[in-house]
Amino acid sequence: xxxxxxxxxxxxxxxxxxxxxxxxxxxxxxxxxxxxxxxxxxxxxxxxxxxxxxxxxxxxxxxxxxxxxxxxxxxxxxxxxxxxxxxxxxxxxxxxxxxxxxxxxxxxxxxxxxxxxxxxxxxxxxxxxxxx
Amino acid sequence: xxxxxxxxxxxxxxxxxxxxxxxxxxxxxxxxxxxxxxxxxxxxxxxxxxxxxxxxxxxxxxxxxxxxxxxxxxxxxxxxxxxxxxxxxxxxxxxxxxxxxxxxxxxxxxxxxxxxxxxxxxxxxxxxxxxx
DNA sequence: ATGAAACCTGTAGTAACTACAGATGCAAGG
DNA sequence: CCTTGCATCTGTAGTTACTACAGGTTTCAT
Numbered sequence: 001x002x003x004x005x006x007x008x009x010x011x012x013x014x015x016x017x018x019x020x021x022x023x024x025x026x027x028x029x030x031x032x033x034x035x036x037x038x039x040x041x042x043x044x045x046x047x048x049x050x051x052x053x054x055x056x057x058x059x060x061x062x063x064x065x066x067x068x069x070x071x072x073x074x075x076x077x078x079x080x081x082x083x084x085x086x087x088x089x090x091x092x093x094x095x096x097x098x099x100x101x102x103x104x105x106x107x108x109x110x111x112x113x114x115x116x117x118x119x120x121x122x123x124x125x126x127x128x129x130x131x132x
Numbered sequence: 133x134x135x136x137x138x139x140x141x142x143x144x145x146x147x148x149x150x151x152x153x154x155x156x157x158x159x160x161x162x163x164x165x166x167x168x169x170x171x172x173x174x175x176x177x178x179x180x181x182x183x184x185x186x187x188x189x190x191x192x193x194x195x196x197x198x199x200x201x202x203x204x205x206x207x208x209x210x211x212x213x214x215x216x217x218x219x220x221x222x223x224x225x226x227x228x229x230x231x232x233x234x235x236x237x238x239x240x241x242x243x244x245x246x247x248x249x250x251x252x253x254x255x256x257x258x259x260x261x262x263x264x
Numbered sequence: 265a266t267g268a269a270a271c272c273t274g275t276a277g278t279a280a281c282t283a284c285a286g287a288t289g290c291a292a293g294g
Numbered sequence: 295c296c297t298t299g300c301a302t303c304t305g306t307a308g309t310t311a312c313t314a315c316a317g318g319t320t321t322c323a324t
Contacts, residue, residue, distance in 0.1 A: 006270075006271080006321095007270090007271070017312090018270095018271085019312075019314080020311085020312060022272095023312065023313090027311090036321085038272090038319075038321070039272060039319080040270085040271055040272075040321080041272090052264075053259075053263050056262045058311090060237060060240060060244075061234075063311090064310080064311070065310095070262075080256075081249065081255065081256040081257075082248075084256050084258045084259055085245060085258065088241060088248070088258055089245055091241065092238065092241045092245060095237055095238050095241060102193075102230055103231060105193055105227055106227050106231065108192060109223065109224045109227060110224065112220060113217060113220045113221055116213050116216070116217040117213065123213065124212075124213040124216050125213075126213070126217065127185075127202070127206060127216055130185045130189055130202075138301075138302080139301085139302070140301065140302080149281090150301095151281075151282060151283080152280085154303090155280075168289080169289090170288075170289045170290070170302085170303090171288080171302080171303060171304095172289065172290080172303075173302085173303090190280090195279080197279095265324100266323100266324085267323100268321100268322095268324105269320100269321085269323105270319100270321075270322095271321085272317100272318075273316105273317095273318085274316090274317100275314100275315085276315080276316105277313080277315095278312085279309105279310095280309100281309085282307100283306100283307085283308075283309100284305105284306085284307080284308090285307105286303100287303075287304085288301100288303065289301080290301075291299100291300090292298095292299100293296100293298090294296090294297085294298105
């Protein structure tokens, strides 16, 4: 023992900012750690592992609710690989939908922008196309 | 005259929901319309045109601030096509960035998901890869 | 022992709405 | 004329995932 660390260390180790860590605790995603006599939080390796999981998942675009679901499975010990895969695959579908939406958008915006000659007159095909 | 309409009509004509219309008014995006004696809002064609503009722009992913900027140009009469084009092109760049981020995400998620055999054991490569 | 840095709680702000609650207005049928 | 029921009114709180204080306390190195 003796390798416990403060919230500042946990923050710099994981790249998750301090207020976010406290927020995760309030939301029940990170368990409340023990405290010093003065009330400062003291974290262990297990917290580090868990927060790393959360950060990675957030980077992959999982919502906190999705992450909660996965963590519940892990915590409950009733984790089955197929359940986790379900969450992941569903999320993958969302990502693909979002990509295709944005690609449609890109096409439309490109078309609109290309109509504009970029001159100085108040006559603007972009504005016109949005109003009608 | 006499072709003014209520907020409910404006809502159904534009597909923008009633509380959103009131929200736009509060935000200064839609001007406050005249009222009946009882206090109900009465809209005209001009409001319809403007709200259509806002809805189209929102569908194209412009933020309310970007829309405000464009409307200010229109309202101020100091609209130049090139300024509007700037807003649009900048927005187009954002969309493209978002697409490429999501495509990276998609790749990673696909790779992670494919490692999972979907069986029932608590041994899960997805979880493992997120923890370490 | 002292002073700076880190930490504490609690609240409010962000974007763009949505969802009430509780009170009126309005229009049509009887 | 009066009632009934739908539309509308204001104002506030909730959503997501944080961030940014303010004002106070603890810790640690000198």
